[in-house]
Amino acid sequence: MTSNNRQSATGQAARTCQFKMVLLGESAVGKSSLVLRFVKGQFHEYQESTIGAAFLTQTVSVDDITVKLELWDTAGQERYHSLAPMYYRGAQAAIVVYDITNADTFSRAKVWVKELQRQAAPNIVIALAGNKADLAAKRQVEVADAQSYAEENGLIFMETSAKTSMNVNDIFMAIAKKLPKTQDTSNANGGRGRSNDGQSITVSRTSTQRVPGDEGGCCGGNTSFATRYKFDIKQSKINENDHQIETKKYKKTARSHIQVLCNGAIACLYAIGYCCKTNYSGLSLPIDNKHESSIYTIGFLFTTACCCGDTLASELGTVLARSNPRLLTNPFRVVPVGTNGAISFVGCLCSLLGGFIIGLSYIIGNSIFCRPDHMINTSMINNIQLLFYCTVFGLVGSSIDSILGATLQFSGYDREHNVTVQKPGPSIERISGFHILSNNQVNILSSLLTSMIAIWILPIIMV
Numbered sequence: 109m110t111s112n113n114r115q116s117a118t119g120q121a122a123r124t125c126q127f128k129m130v131l132l133g134e135s136a137v138g139k140s141s142l143v144l145r146f147v148k149g150q151f152h153e154y155q156e157s158t159i160g161a162a163f164l165t166q167t168v169s170v171d172d173i174t175v176k177l178e179l180w181d182t183a184g185q186e187r188y189h190s191l192a193p194m195y196y197r198g199a200q201a202a203i204v205v206y207d208i209t210n211a212d213t214f215s216r217a218k219v220w221v222k223e224l225q226r227q228a229a230p231n232i233v234i235a236l237a238g239n240k241a242d243l244a245a246k247r248q249v250e251v252a253d254a255q256s257y258a259e260e261n262g263l264i265f266m267e268t269s270a271k272t273s274m275n276v277n278d279i280f281m282a283i284a285k286k287l288p289k290t291q292d293t294s295n296a297n298g299g300r301g302r303s304n305d306g307q308s309i310t311v312s313r314t315s316t317q318r319v320p321g322d323e324g325g326c327c328g329g330n331t332s333f334a335t336r337y338k339f340d341i342k343q344s345k346i347n348e349n350d351h352q353i354e355t356k357k358y359k360k361t362a363r364s365h366i367q368v369l370c371n372g373a374i375a376c377l378y379a380i381g382y383c384c385k386t387n388y389s390g391l392s393l394p395i396d397n398k399h400e401s402s403i404y405t406i407g408f409l410f411t412t413a414c415c416c417g418d419t420l421a422s423e424l425g426t427v428l429a430r431s432n433p434r435l436l437t438n439p440f441r442v443v444p445v446g447t448n449g450a451i452s453f454v455g456c457l458c459s460l461l462g463g464f465i466i467g468l469s470y471i472i473g474n475s476i477f478c479r480p481d482h483m484i485n486t487s488m489i490n491n492i493q494l495l496f497y498c499t500v501f502g503l504v505g506s507s508i509d510s511i512l513g514a515t516l517q518f519s520g521y522d523r524e525h526n527v528t529v530q531k532p533g534p535s536i537e538r539i540s541g542f543h544i545l546s547n548n549q550v551n552i553l554s555s556l557l558t559s560m561i562a563i564w565i566l567p568i569i570m571v
Contacts, residue, residue, distance in 0.1 A: 124174040127287050130196045132220045133205035136182030138239040141270035142205065143181045151271050152432065153442075160429075161195055168284050177201075177465020193227060195247050201233040201283045208238045208267060209246040214254065221261060233286050235264035237278055242269040257300050293528050370548040371415040374555045378407035392509040403563050409470055409563035411555045413498045417462035418554070421506050425455030435540055436510045444521055446528035448547070449514020456503055461503020467495040501562055509554035517550050518543035 131139040140162065144150050147166045162181040167174060181186070182197045196202055202224055206217040224234055237257045238249060251267060258265030264282050268275045289490065382404035394465045426433075426445050433450035443450050471491045513519075520529045520536035529536055532543055545553070 123172070124176065125287070126176040127200040127284075128180065128198055129176045129201040129203065129283065130180040130182060131196060131201045131203045131205060132182055132196065132224075133184055134193065134207070134210075134216045137184065137205045137207040137210075137213050139184065139203075139205050140181050140239065140269050141202070142239060142276055143179050144270060145270045145273055145276045146523050147179065149273075151273075153444075161191070166280075170283065170284060175287070177280070177284065192223075194234075196224060196228050199228060199232060200287055201235070202228065203235045203237050203279065203283070204263075205237045205239050206249065207240050208249045209240055209243050211248040214238075214249045214550065218257065221263065225261070231288070233264070233283050235266070235283055236263075237279055238265075238267040240269060241267040241274055242271050298353075345419070366548060367551065370551045371419070371555065372412075373552060374559060375408050375411040375415070378404045378411060378559065382408060402567055406562050406566050407559040409466065409494075409498060410501045410505070410566075411559040413463040413466040413502045414558035415551070416466050416554045417459035417502030418506040418509045418551070420458040420462040421451075421455040425452055425458045428458070429454040435514060436507070437514045437540065443519075443539055444528050446519075448517045448519045448530070448541055449510045449512075450551070451507075451510055456506075459503040459506035460499050461502070462506070464495065464499040466502070467498025470498070494510070497562075497566060501558060505554060507557035508557050509550060512545065512550045512554055513547075515542070516545045517541045517547065 131143060133139050135292070141151060143162070143164055144152065147164050161183060164179045166177050166179060166182070168177065169175070180199070182192060182195050182257045199442065204217045204220045204224070206213040208214075216333045224232060236254065238254050254267075255265055257263075264279065264286070266275045266279045266282070268279060270276060375561070382401055385404060429445075429452045431452070432442050432444060433447065433452040433455065433506060435443050435447065436451045518530055518532055518541045519539040520532060521527075521539055522529050522533075522536055528539075530547065532538065
């Protein structure tokens with residue numbers, strides 16, 4: 109704990125105390141949801157698993173004392189257990205969370221309590237939170253059992269619901285009241301702190317949130333972006349490998365060689381057709397309604413624009429977007445990241461960027477690798493038009509892919525593992541679509557349809 113004095117509006121010295129608090133518990137018990145509800149007053153139906161740990165702060169007031177809580181929300185996966193001591197070391201408070209609908213998480217919570225009592229600071233304040241109280245009909249852990257265990261071990265105990273906000277503020281407030289305000293925690297001989305039941309306490313929602321790599325400065329934004337992208341990929345792999353989950357069942361962020369082949373197959377066929385049509389002469393023929401080779405050029409370019417636009421929307425859009433996407437077939441419905449057919453404004457911009465990159469690459473490639481005498485009737489106006497249409501079709505192709513994914517490809521949510529899945533199952537909550545096409549089949553079909561639309565329209569409108 110750190111403490112400093114400042115002058116209040118009444119002229120009296122107002123003290124500020126800062127405490128470190130860690131949340132521990134099994135994966136999917138709702139630790140992140142509790143923190144989000146307490147700090148921002150929000151609840152996300154689909155909350156992705158935490159990777160490593162997340163850091164937030166919240167300020168509360170106890171009489172004339174301002175208490176700043178540094179909240180460390182840790183990952184619950186077993187593979188992260190070895191990292192836990194790094195987060196609860198030096199903590200003055202801890203909340204051990206379990207799911208009242210899962211008796212195994214309660215057993216695991218007891219293990220966390222024993223570990224804290226054995227290895228954490230001797231004066232640490234520990235609270236036990238039985239989360240998901242709104243699902244009392246599915247209860248596996250009785251209130252009396254948890255209450256009895258908490259009393260035996262000197263724990264604060266409450267059942268909470270991040271969804272309805274039941275007791276969420278109360279459990280944090282109970283901890284804030286119990287934390288010692290007059291003693292520096294560097295004194296290892298201190299007790300658990302005195303009771304402050306008679307004090308008044310208020311919450312000020314002036315929170316901050318920080319993730320590793322988000323320190324600002326000239327490079328802070330890039331570092332944060334790279335860290336979030338790496339975590340996004342890592343999270344998918346972790347979720348798939350944990351509990352021996354079938355890899356093909358879960359939507360992955362990283363592209364496999366099969367996906368790359370499916371994305372490029374149609375474009376390769378158009379490229380081969382163009383070479384055959386021009387007798388491998390290396391000529392760069394214009395796109396118009398006079399040259400039959402235009403069909404193959406358009407097919408190649410706009411198939412690639414479709415694939416690049418969709419890839420950037422999937423990979424960059426999910427990282428850069430600040431909120432969950434919406435379903436294309438129902439824009440009013442918010443869905444979890446990874447849902448087939450989900451779109452966002454940032455994702456649409458990424459799709460346009462993908463198409464722009466393909467158009468620009470084609471123009472630059474022609475100017476560098478094609479001899480001037482081989483570039484027949486290729487004007488600047490033609491290039492500008494081509495760049496514009498490639499940009500537009502990056503979004504068009506990505507939208508076609510999303511429509512097919514939202515209707516002909518199954519998307520579901522596995523609440524046990526907090527991941528989006530692509531195959532139905534007994535414990536899977538359906539989000540959208542039917543299990544007709546696979547992801548690779550959707551990629552091939554969307555790129556083919558995009559090229560066919562472009563071949564039909566562009567020769568007519570290109571100057």
